[in-house]
Amino acid sequence: MSYTLTTPLYYVNDRAHLGSTYTTLACDAIARHRRLRGERVTFITGCDEHGQKIQRTAEAAGLSPQAHCDAVSEGYRELWSRWQISHDRFIRTTDPRHRELVEQFFARVEAAGDVLEGRQQGWYCVACEEFKDDPHEAQDPECSVHRRPLEWRDEVNLFFRLSRYQGQIEDLIRRPGFIAPASRRREVENFVAQGLRDFSISRVDLPWGIPVPGHPGHTFYVWFDALLGYLTALVDPDGPVDLEQVLKRGWPAQLHVIGKDILRFHAVYWPAMLLSAGLPLPERVFGHGFLTREGQKMGKSLGNVLDPVVLLERCGRDAVRWYLLRDIPFGDDGDFQQQRFTDLVNNDLANTIGNLLNRTSSMARKWYDAAVPPAGDAALADHPLAVASLEAAEAVNGALEALDFRAAAEAVLQLAGAANGYLNDRAPWKAMKQPGQEAAVAADLYAVLEASRWLAVLLAPLLPELSGRMLQQLGLEPFASGGPTDAPAGAWPDAQRWGLLRSGSPLPEPEPVMQRLELDSAL
RNA sequence: GGCUCGGUAGCUCAGCUGGUUAGAGCGUGGGAUUCAUAACCCCAAGGUCGGGAGUUCAAGUCUCCCCCGAGCCA
Numbered sequence: 001m002s003y004t005l006t007t008p009l010y011y012v013n014d015r016a017h018l019g020s021t022y023t024t025l026a027c028d029a030i031a032r033h034r035r036l037r038g039e040r041v042t043f044i045t046g047c048d049e050h051g052q053k054i055q056r057t058a059e060a061a062g063l064s065p066q067a068h069c070d071a072v073s074e075g076y077r078e079l080w081s082r083w084q085i086s087h088d089r090f091i092r093t094t095d096p097r098h099r100e101l102v103e104q105f106f107a108r109v110e111a112a113g114d115v116l117e118g119r120q121q122g123w124y125c126v127a128c129e130e131f132k133d134d135p136h137e138a139q140d141p142e143c144s145v146h147r148r149p150l151e152w153r154d155e156v157n158l159f160f161r162l163s164r165y166q167g168q169i170e171d172l173i174r175r176p177g178f179i180a181p182a183s184r185r186r187e188v189e190n191f192v193a194q195g196l197r198d199f200s201i202s203r204v205d206l207p208w209g210i211p212v213p214g215h216p217g218h219t220f221y222v223w224f225d226a227l228l229g230y231l232t233a234l235v236d237p238d239g240p241v242d243l244e245q246v247l248k249r250g251w252p253a254q255l256h257v258i259g260k261d262i263l264r265f266h267a268v269y270w271p272a273m274l275l276s277a278g279l280p281l282p283e284r285v286f287g288h289g290f291l292t293r294e295g296q297k298m299g300k301s302l303g304n305v306l307d308p309v310v311l312l313e314r315c316g317r318d319a320v321r322w323y324l325l326r327d328i329p330f331g332d333d334g335d336f337q338q339q340r341f342t343d344l345v346n347n348d349l350a351n352t353i354g355n356l357l358n359r360t361s362s363m364a365r366k367w368y369d370a371a372v373p374p375a376g377d378a379a380l381a382d383h384p385l386a387v388a389s390l391e392a393a394e395a396v397n398g399a400l401e402a403l404d405f406r407a408a409a410e411a412v413l414q415l416a417g418a419a420n421g422y423l424n425d426r427a428p429w430k431a432m433k434q435p436g437q438e439a440a441v442a443a444d445l446y447a448v449l450e451a452s453r454w455l456a457v458l459l460a461p462l463l464p465e466l467s468g469r470m471l472q473q474l475g476l477e478p479f480a481s482g483g484p485t486d487a488p489a490g491a492w493p494d495a496q497r498w499g500l501l502r503s504g505s506p507l508p509e510p511e512p513v514m515q516r517l518e519l520d521s522a523l
Numbered sequence: 524g525g526c527u528c529g530g531u532a533g534c535u536c537a538g539c540u541g542g543u544u545a546g547a548g549c550g551u552g553g554g555a556u557u558c559a560u561a562a563c564c565c566c567a568a569g570g571u572c573g574g575g576a577g578u579u580c581a582a583g584u585c586u587c588c589c590c591c592g593a594g595c596c597a
Contacts, residue, residue: 133597187527187595194526194596260528260594290593297593327535327549332528333593340534343549351562359559366558406536410548424564429557445558512560 004250012072032481033461036492046091051222055208091233123150289333326409354514373442
């Protein structure tokens, strides 16, 4: 089984922000889950680097466009590395290989008769890189999105014959699961129902772009070139560029994760382009929501931008991943609230899960020679915690399959709650003071340690690092989920069996696996 | 202005095709406990389900209008 998923190719107009970090973290969790299940994953991310907006941003900074792109895309690379994102490919649309692929793709589209020449006249927003439908006679119109003046353009452009694919696109978006979450589908359906219009795929007098072969003076419209980055990413990094090759390297993608604002491009334009070029279509496009902060939009003008680097340094990867994945329904908009962030991280991770392992391991070490106690009856499959563990595993696997991180996290917490409750009911610290209770206490502690092992197993896709620390605390090896080479196929599913923790195996001295957050000042 | 999605306890959200006293977690208050990261466990208070009208024996759940938020298209 092979699974290809993508983040958007981030536009290098500005540095990475919390939104792109959120998207990328979510994709990372999906990629890790698939790898743990033994699938061959190709996780693609990268940068979209062409367009007039980039050119002007670079000029404003006194840099060449290339230097600007190099700097910003390097910033992304570095950020993903700090977050330990497990992407397999990082594609830049300024990569010379990308240009070759775009040329090959365009040749197919042109051969299919889908490239038309047309005159485009109207008001243009450089920030959107789009023509607006404002009337010709409008006086100093501005872009409703960017509140910046529009520029008058009158040029001959190349158009992609989108109208030809009306029927096929209608069929596609009707397909259950193609547009996710399902609540986003109708919006696209209505858009398509209005009738698809050919859209322009080239610009004239725009040096910072890929030249259109056979059409001097034209460069490709950024979106046309950017979407193709998903294909370039799959081309063999060392061999010659061959479009046909992507079919053997993971295309079609199983999943494009994007922000809800660019759903139309991915669910309508992109599939039509692929149809024209005779390539198969992606299986699913998931449009997630946006993040606000303390109820307000984040923005430079408000000065409330949350820098992912600061967040990482002050709080750590596990905490941020947990908060974003566990508290924000994937697909909906979410609000980053510092108080809630600290509350959830401390409660769930430090207290409920971390402390459970800590208290149990400490008792086991104290009374059973610093080792996993004899299991006794606790090894049986009908032990209450065995049942609870199995249920949690089913819930986690199902939820992750459905991209419902929140439900997965809740299932983990439920198991942790059950284990804490069990411990309190059985009160081994009391029983231990009675004579003849050693075997019963041993079984209870074994059961809770084993349940803790399950917690670590189930957390592996969501919080690989915490999972690893927990396993080490139990004297076990962490799961590798970060790359194609280091995942022994089946190790993770195999770990989902009750009673694998071996009695008598040594337990290291307990150390808190999760530090509580103490955030006195604002981030 | 049009389309789409959302507006349920202080906070984040569940509530399937309308039907007993509207649920969970966090936060708050109280109790119990000491194995543990002032952790864990138990209990409680808190909501006229954005507003208004309507359909129905019965509406958070259906219809219409309005208000607020988000995205898309104008």
